[in-house]
Amino acid sequence: MGGKDYARFAELSFDDFRRLAHDEALSPYERIGFPDDYREGFERAIFEDIRRKLPALDGSGSVVVDIGPGCSELPQMLRTHCEERDHHLVFVDSSEMLDHHADGPGLRKVPGRFPDVAAELGEERGTAAAVLAYSVIQYVFEDGSVFGFLDAALELLAPGGALLIGDLPNASMRSRYFASDAGQARHKEFAQDDSPPPVSFNAIQRGRMDDAVVLSLVARARAAGFHAWIVPQDPSLPMANRREDLLVVRP
8 A cells, every 4th residue: 555545544523534434436445534445455354353342242232332333344244233232323424424334223323423412312311332433533533632532432431331432543652663573573564675664752742642642541541430441452353553443441
């Protein structure tokens, strides 16, 4: 994947995703902000990783909320899974993204930007056994409040419920990887030359999430009375060497 191909998916906003959602020239993965190489063939493995971290999905009759599901196969996998287990599933996304999901029993669609539409989720407040926000919060970081997002998501959880804010891009983690022997070898293979990989320590990285941001989310959740951990992605996932997940559980 060339730099030009990746650049068009950088620094996307909520309104950008609304525009991408109805662009018929794009693949389902491109509509959710990824080059095909980053998602095609991986979404089943991503879903299985999510299931392991949100065990309530394998129960029955629970409330499940997916914030920013997008329109690839991943939300359809979740929908099918929830239908089989009689869960009440809620999708929160732009109306343009939600247009890709047919109406049906067991699914509620809430159009709009989260947490701006948190008030529309009054019925689900304090009732959700599982809340998922996958590959979402980095875009909130660009033009919103990650703490406001986290707080509103935590308010959805029932006692014992779990929130997975997944696929967090961490610039610090990325630099640690590219500073390693494995990362340098991978970069050389990818770039097909001997140029050094991009490594940045002790420097301001404007607009990029790093350890300070990720760990502050853990501290925020814990201070609010929730258990919270940073957990690794399955090594088989395409960006597991530079992305990680935040798991929060309401005691």
